[in-house]
Amino acid sequence: MTFCRGRFLELEKYWLLPILLGFVIGLAVFVMVCIYRILNHVSLLIVNFDPIFIFASTVIAILGGYLTVKFFADSKGCGCGTELVIERYHHKSGFVSLRDTVSKTLASAITIGFGGSAGLEGPSLLLGGGISSFITRRLGLSQKDVKALFLCGAAAGFSAIFKAPLTGILFALEIPYRRDVETEVFVPASIASVTAYFTSAMTLGTETIFSSSTLVTPTFPTLMHAISIGVLTAFVALAFMGIFEKMNALSMWLSMRIPPLLMCVFAGLMLGLIGFFHLEVLWLGYDFIHKIITTDLGRLSITTLIAVLILKILATSLTLNFGGSGGLFVPSIYVGGTLGLIYAQIMGLKPTILYVTLAMSALLAATSKSLLTSISLIAETVGPSSIILALISSSISYFLTGSRSFYKSQLTSKVDAGIPHASMDKHSF
Template sequence: MNLLFALLRPWRDFLRTYRHVSSVRWLLLGVVVGVFSGLAAVAFFGAVEFGKFVIQHKLAGLTLPAPAGEEIFHGEAGPLRLWVIPVTTTLVALVTGWLITRYIPESVDSGTDGTDAMIKAFHVQGGILKPRAWMIKGLTSVGTIMSGGSAGREGPISQICAGIGCWLAQRLKLTVKERRILLLAGAAGGLGAIFRAPLGGALTAVEVIYREDFEAEAVLPAVLSSVVAYSLFTLFYGTEPIFGIPHFSFRDARELIFYAVLAVACALTGWLYVRTFYFVKYSVFRKLQEKVGLMWATTVGGLLMGLMGMYYPQLLSGGYGWLEGAIMGQMTIGMMLAILIGKTIATSVTIGSGMSGGMFAPALFVGGMTGGLVGQAAHHYYPQIAREPGGYVLVGMAAFFAGVANAPIGPLIMVTELTQGYGLLAPLMLASALCIVLGHKFSLYENQVDNKFDSPAHVMDATINILEELKVEAHYKPRLVVTLEECTTLKALTDIIANTNQLVFPVRNTAGEFTGLLSLSNARRVLFERTLFDLLVVRDLAGKRAYLRPDYDLYTALLKFVDTDYDQIPVVAPDDTNTILGLIDRESVFKAYADAIREVRSDEGE
C-alpha cells in the first residue's frame, strides 16, 4: 500500500500544480492543442496539394510554378485539357452550395472566410464553433483550392484548428474564457504550421481578432500550440520555408522613401481589394442568392472562376509559385499589374459567391504584386538605391495584410521567418505602420472589433479584473471553526447551533476527512422536528464540499458562492484541504469589491 501511495504521489502533485498554477495548465493545454492542430494541418495540406496535382497537373495538363518549399508531388503533366478547370470548379461550387444550404445555412453570415468565422466565434458565440461547420468548411475548402478556386489555405486551417481547440475545451469542461483562449491557440497552431512560421502564426491569431488590441492571455498557449504544430508539420514536409529565395537586406536609409511609397500603394490596393470583395459579395452574389438560392449562386461563381482560370492560369489557387517568381525578379511590371487586378476579381468571385477558402493567401499575393510594381519602378529609376526589388515584394506582402487585417506584428514576423533573417526589419516596420494608419477605415474581416472594450467576450472584465487582484487571505479572519461529525444526530446539532454564530459547518467522516458542508439555511426546515431528533444525522443533511485557499482570488470566491449558494465557505490550508483555517463570508466578497470600486473612482477623481 505504501508503494502504491509513493507511485501515485507524483501524479497527485502534478494534478495539484495543473489546477492551481495557470502557466503550467496553459503549457499542457497548448501542447495538446498543438498536436491536434499539427495533424490537421498535415492532412489538410497533403489533401490540397495532392488534389491540385491530380486536377490541375494531370487532368488539365497545366504546369504551374510551385514555390520551392511546396513541391511535394512530381510527375509528367497530362495532355492539355483546359476545359477541366471550369468543369471542376463548377462541380465543387455546386456541391459546396448544396452542403452549406443543407447542413450549415447559418455560416452564410459568418463573415469573410474561416478566419472571420473564428473571430465571430470568439466575440459573440462564447468561443464555440460547431464541429459540423468547420468540418464541412474544411472539406469544401480542399475542393475549392485543388480545383483552382482563387483562395488560400490559411483561412480554412485557422477555422478547422480553432474548432479543434473549442472541441477539446468542451470535452475538458473548461470555462467560457478558457474555451476562447483554446480557440485562438488552435488557430495559431494551424497558421504556424501551414505557413511554416510558428511565431508569426501565433501572433497573427491573437491580434487579428481586434483592430487596435490583442488577446494577451492567449499568447502563451498560442505560441506553444504553434511551435508544436509547426514541428509536427515539418516532420512530414521538411523545415524549408515556403519560398526558396536569397537573403535580402536593407543598406541605404534613402530607400525608406520608396518603402513609404510602397505603404501608400498597399493602402490603395488594399482599399480596392476590400471594396471589390464586398461589392461582389453583397451587390452581386447576395442579390443572386435571394433570387435563385445559395446553391445556384455559388455554382455561377464556380463557373466564372473556372473560366477566368482557364484563360489566365496565374489566377488559380493560392498562386505562391507566381509570387516566388516576382520575388526572384522573373515577372514584368505589366504581368504583375494584370495578375494584381485579376487576382482581386477572381478572389472576390470565389469567396464572395459562397465557395470555401481563405482570403489570407490572396491578400499576400496582391500585396506582393503591389510591392513588386513599386520595387521594379524604384530599381529602374534609382538602381543605386533600390538594389533588390525582390525585397519590396516581401515587404508588400506584410504591409498589405497588416493594413487590410489591422494586424501589425504577426505578418511582419511571418516575413522575417520566411526570409530567415531580419535584414528587412526596418522597412517592414515602417511600411506596416504606415499602411495601418492609411487603411484604418476599412477591414477585410467583418467581425473584427476595435478593442476589448467593444467585445462581448470582455463585457465582464471590469468586474473580473478588480476581483482577480484581491486575494482571499486578505478578506477572511483565521479562527477556530466548529466542525461536525457525519454521525452527529439532529438533537445534538440543535445544541451546537445554539452556541455558535456560524452559518455553515464543515462535516468530517470517521477518518477526519472534510467531506461536505451543512448549511444552517438547509437544516432549518427540520431543526425543530422533535420526532426526527434521533433519526436524522448530519450526513443526511450535508451538502457538497466547497472550499477556498488563501491564495485564491476573490473572483474565484465569487463564482464558488454563486455555484454553491452557501453563505460562508471554509478556507483551507494550501497543502491540505482537511485543515480548515477559517470561514469567508459572502458579504466580505461584496464589500471588498465595493471598496475597490470606491477606491478606483476616488483615484480617478484625483
C-alpha cells in the first residue's frame, strides 16, 4: 500500500503537476506579451510622431525598468532574467518570490517595450520558474521537488515565448552548466514545455520569429564555410562577452560615484543616441531578424551591417547593465545573424539564409554555453536540413570560447554543484 501511494505521488508531482504548470505559465506568458505589445505600441507612436522623441522613449525604458525593480521587487538587482534563474536554481534551490517574479517580468516588459535592447526569453524563463516556485511551495513539496520543477517551469516559459518546445526543454536543461546537462528532469520538463507550447499557440498563434526554411545539401565548400563561420563567430562572441563584462564593471564603478537615477538617465540618452542613427538595433529586433532570415532586407552595405552589429552589442550591454531588464538570448541571435549576413555578402554566397542561421547557432552556443539548444532552435524553427552544418559551426565556436559565458552563475558541471554524474537514483527523470 505504501509503495502504491508513493508511486501515485510521483505520478502527481512529475507527470500531472507539469501539465498544470505548463498551462498556467503559457497563460502568464500570453499576459506578459500583451503588456509588452501595448507598451511597444505607445513607444512607436511617440517615436513616429517625432524621431527626436526616441531619447524620451529610451530614458523611460531604462528608468522605468529600474524604478519598477527598486520599488516593487524583493531583490533589487536589475539585468538579465536568465542570470537570476540560474543563480536561484543553484544557490536558493529554485526559490523566487512572487514579488520578484511579477515585478521583474514587468520591468523587462517596460524596458524592451520602450526601446531597450534585450530579449523576452529572460523574463519568460523567470516567469515560468517563479510561477513554478510559488505553486510548488504552496503545495508543500520538498526542497528537491521545488528545485526540479523550478527548471520545468523555466523550460515552459521559454517554450511558450519561442513556440519551440524542444528548444525550451534543452535550454532549461543546459543553461545551469557550461559543460553539463541537467538530464534528471527531462520528462517533467518535456511535459511542461509541450503544454505551455500548445497554450501559447492557442493564445498567441503558432508563428515563430523564424518563419522561413530552406533545403540545403551539405557539400565540401559549405563544410569549409561552416568551419570558417565557427571560428569567426568565436571571436565575435568573445568580443560581445568582453564588452558586456566591461560595461558591467563600468556600471558598478559609476554607481559608487553618481546617483543611480542619474546613471539610468545617462544610459537612456546614450541608448537613444544609438537608436537615433540606427533604430533597428533597439527593442526586440524581431523584424530585423525576420528580414535577415527571409532575405527581405535588401542589400545593405557591409559598412552599415558592421555598424549595426557593433551598435547592437553596445545597446544590449548598456540596457542590461545600467538599470534595464531582459534577456541575452535574442540579442545573441541578432548579432549572430548579422555576422552571418556580412560573411555571406563578402564571400558572395547563396543561399544567404544558410550562413545567417549557422552564425546565429554558433554565436548562441558560444555565449550561453548551450550547444544542443542552438542546434535545436535552428532545426525547429528554420528547418532540419542544415543541422549537420550548424553542429559543426556551433561546436567550433562553443569549444574555442572555452568556459566564457554571459552567465556568471553557471557552474562548469554537476561535480561543481556537488552532484555526482552517476546520481541517477530511482527518483530521477
